[in-house]
Amino acid sequence: MEACDRLPGGGVALPAAAAAGIAELGRIALADLSLEQVLERVGTLARDVIPGVTEASVTLIVNDRPSTAAFTGPLALELDERQYRHGYGPCLDAARGGEIMLIPDMAAETRWPHYCPEALSRGARSGLSVPLPIQEHVLGALNLYGDTPNAFSPETVDVPVLFASYAAVAVANAHLYATTAELAEGMRQAMVSRAVIEQAKGILMGQRGCSAEEAFNQLTALSQHTNRKLRDVAAGLVARAQRPAVYRPGAPQRGPAIDT
Secondary structure, three states, X not given: OOOXXXXXXXXXXXXXXXXXXXXXXXXXXXXXXXXXXXXXXXXXXXXXXXXXXXXXXXXXXXXXXXXXXXXXXXXXXXXXXXXXXXXXXXXXXXHHHOOOEEEOOHHHOOOOOOHHHHHHHOOOOEEEEEEOXXXXXXXXXXXXXXXXOOOOOOOOOXXXXXXXXXXXXXXXXXXXXXXXXXXXXXXXXXXXXXHHHHHHHHHHHHXXXXXXXXXXXXXXXXXXXXXXXXXXXXXXHHHHHOOOOOOOOOOOOOOOOOOO
C-alpha cells in the first residue's frame, strides 16, 4: 500500500506522490517560469502524481474561446479539441459551470452522447474535469483521462480536486505575474517614448523658435507623411542633434533638420 502524507494543517490524507506534487505547485517560482511553463508543469504533475491518470490537459477559455494550454499526450489534446468542435463536453462544462465533471465509465455515460463514444473509441475509459478559477475573464479546467473504467470515482475524487485547487492558485498567480510584467514593460516603453518625444520637441523649439504645440504638430505631420512611428521620428531627430557638428569655414552653421 502506498504511503500517505498530509499537507501542513491536516486535511485529506494523500498518497505520498500526490502530496509531493501539490507541495511542488506551492513552490513554483514565478520569476523563473513563464505562464506556459507553469501550465505544462501542472499537466505533467497531474499525470505523474494523481492515481489513475493516463493523460492530462489544461483547458483555458479566454473571451469565450477555449483552447488546450497544456497537455501530456495526443489523446488528451484530441479529446479536448473534439469537445471544442462540438461546443460542449465535460471540460467545457467544468470550466464554464464551475462544477466537477466526473465520468466513472465512458461506456455507461449518457450526458454527452456524441463525445463519449468518440472518447471510448480513442481508448479513454474514464474522465474527470475539475474547474480552475483563474481570473474573472479567464476560465479553466484540469482534465484527467484514464484508460480503465472507474479510474476516478466519488470515493477517490478528493485527491484530484485538492490538486486542482493548488494548481488554480499557481496558474492564477502566473497569469497575474505575466500580465503585470507585460503592463510594466509597456509602461516603461511608453515612458521612454515620451522622453524622446519631449527631447525632440525641445530641439525644434530652440531651432525654429516655435511653441511646444507647434513642435509636436511638426513631428506628428512627419510621422504621418513618412509612415513612421512618432517615437522613431523623434529619436532620429535627437540622434542627429547629438552628432558632433562639422565645421566648414565660411559655411553657415545650422541646427538639425527633420528627415523627410
